[in-house]
Amino acid sequence: MFPSKAGFGFFVAVILLWLLGTNYENNLVLAASFFLISLFIISIVHAFRNLLGLQLTALAASPVFAGQRLQLPVRIHAQGRAAAGRLILASDTEHSVLTDVPAAGEVQVELSVATQQRGWHTPERILVQSYYPLGLLRAWCWVRFDIKLLVYPEPLPMEPRATSHSGESEQHLGLAHGDDFIGLERYQLGAPLAHVAWKQYARGAGLHTKQFAAAQQDDLWLDYRAMTGDREARLSGLCCLALQWHRSGRQFGLRLQRECIAPASGKLHLTQVLSALALFELEAGVQ
């Protein structure tokens, strides 16, 4: 706790008032200056009290790509605070959020946290501060959340290498889906909308997806070994491709060094793939 800039200004005002009272030998003016000093002293207690009894909990955040800002939901739980001054939560100098916390109860705010690397990210310490009650004092504390947040690799466009280590590579990475329609299959959650048989649906036959022969036989594969560059560059490239293919509603699988995810499509699949990319070959230390 320390006087704020405004607090030092307040001191100047008090001193001037005291001088005025002393010079005119006017007890009332002196009393006014003493009153202001007392207000300052009391506000130390209140500033302390505004932070006392607060419990901050970081909740699960939806993952982002490295370099993006992560919106971290934070639950602020208060108990037995008398007053409810505003709090300023800051994850860094530019990003802060103002919030009210009820005297007892809880409130949820979203903090913007910077990310740099893929993998498990533990946010920097968070600054919780308050100028309550009169803005003369800054009370603050640092909070470090014991939480791991998933950060995907940064998607960077990269063309896969023409030749691949494995024999099947051409099929893996070619524009390998045929147009041969082979039949319909019941719609499953997450299937690309582009493949929905809208005609049948319109006829009242329910949701179905069209099955194409080439897609069935010749799924797309994200292959780590087919990429160029260092590990991070490869992962970024794969990440970018995964997003592209997901957007165009294709089925694709993932092959990393040892891991392998079977071809599929849908949001859940994408999440799995991206998570695998994010956590690939993480040194123990990074965790």
Add this chain to the structure above:
Amino acid sequence: MSLNSDRLSRQSLLWMLAAQFIVLLPLVFEVPIWLMLLACGTGLWRWLIAVKQWPLPNKLARFFLVLAVSLGLLLSFRGSFGMQTMLSLLIAGFVLKLIELKRPSDLYLLCYLAYFVTGTQLLFAASLLGSLYGLLSLLAVSAVLLTINTAVVAPSLAKLGKQTVTLALQALPIMLVLFLVVPRIGSLWTVPLNKSAGVSGMSDSMAPGDFGHLMRSGELAFRVKFDEQIPPTRQLYWRGLVFDAFDGRVWRQSGSENVQRGNASPQWPQWRDSLVHHGEPLAYQVLLEPTAKNWLYALAAFDQVPDNARVSPSLTLYQPRSVYQRTQYRVSSVLDYQLQVDGLSPRQRAMNTALPAASNPTTQRRARQWRDEAATEQALLERLLRFYHERFHYTLQPSRLGEHTVDEFLWQSQAGFCEHFAGSLVFFMRAAGVPARVVVGYQGGRVNREQGYVAVRQYDAHAWAEVWLTGKGWVRVDPTAAVAPERIEQGVESSLDEADNLLLGNALGRRFALLGNLQLRWDALNYRWQLWVMGYDSAAQQAFLSRWLGRVTGWQLTLLVMLLVGVVAGLILLPLLLRRPSKSLPAPELAYARLCRKLERVGLARHMGEPPRQYAARVARLRPDLAADITRLTDLFERANYAGSASALTHLQTQLRRFKPRRL
């Protein structure tokens, strides 16, 4: 998500404007009126800017405003510098800052200015009511600061008010102690409160009509508390100045008497011998309202006077500096005395019989005639007083007097009040060759029996005469008493008829018993306030401290203050610190707290703020036998708490019941 504390909320602005209004209101008459109008105007303007989303004035507009205000101030004060100039400057700053108010941080400066202006407001009005108003102003300004820092969602007026009052109530005990113990240093440099124009009271001369003016004011002049019995009202002649020079119209002090210039020649002890006391001295304390003059009021003749006061040979009590603040002084007087019985010096005699030759010829002629007819000076005086008693009447509305005021008064109009009576009597006696002089001051006062003091107001202003008689010295002669004895016995209002009474200041309070009574009580309260709060100077402080604390050093005092501050802070924080984690915690946290307590019992207390995982790792390292349990439980807790999993919570709760770590 940006920090929106950079925007000034409308609520803060409204509060600021309201606080500004409250702070400036009592100062309306202290500064040029145009400045006040400007303040109101800019306030309104700023409010419209906020409401109607008008743009703030640009640099050029601001420049011209500053120029106009500076010019206005220059013209209003023309280089004189006093309290009012400073105040006007402050208010000008206040006003100009208002229109460039953008961010909350600008509000701080305005608030500090407002605090300071409140201080000056207290300088001008120090009554109990004024003090309470000052407190209100301080609170209003503090509320503005509070709005900038309290909840983002603007709290209601009542809530904000409550917060402010709470803060103030907690601050008051600390303030009280500071007020009692912080030493008073005394004036560092002299600063005149150029308020003399506003102070009503006696001036250093007496022209026709002066007193009539004064008697229309119900303002307090001073209050007196006697140590013992209060003497009868007819003996309470509060002596102010002695006028011994007349120019045909105005009575003044002669050069040798002029206390304003501080040249009332010999010092008190030297000529004290010419004063003969009979009887016991009467001790009393006077609380004098600011007069902007350097003389004091007391009963003749003085015995003990304050250390810094001086006494002139004609018995005027004065002090080197003018009274700009309410002043307390102690005097003891002997009511029965003889002054200069042994005779006057030729110079004094000449001074006290001098008259302008051509003025009031009728009176001069009659006076000589009466003198020749009278056997003694005493007989002459008695005849004159009888003349007054038989022919004159007392009124506050005398007819206007022309060039020869005394002639017209004595032989034509024969109606007037104290100044006419005293002036004419002195003139007449002088014309008859008897040394005489005019004394001005106050007569009587309202006795507040409950509190045992006398309150003297401006309408108690009085003028009487002193005549020097062989063998008796200076004798007080009050011709008003000869005309309207009830004026002296019971106070001025009883000697006037209805119409005149209405002219007296504060007619209402004097006419209705209940109001009068209330006024007395209010006055008593004010008196206490003045005596205890305003009069608490370093001497009173010393007395207070030694009475309650014995001999204390500065260090001990500092320690005491700090102790008190600690106690107050403790009292505020106590309810919070005593509170244990209660049911208000979310269920997962509650369960986790139970887990921690269980582990604490086996000597594995969780550190303050230790993250659960770290704690679990530490426990696992120290107690490998508990490693599996603690890891699982922490896992469940995390899932329950952070992911909001209900099943995890149930698992956590059931497994926790079974978890019974044993001490090694």
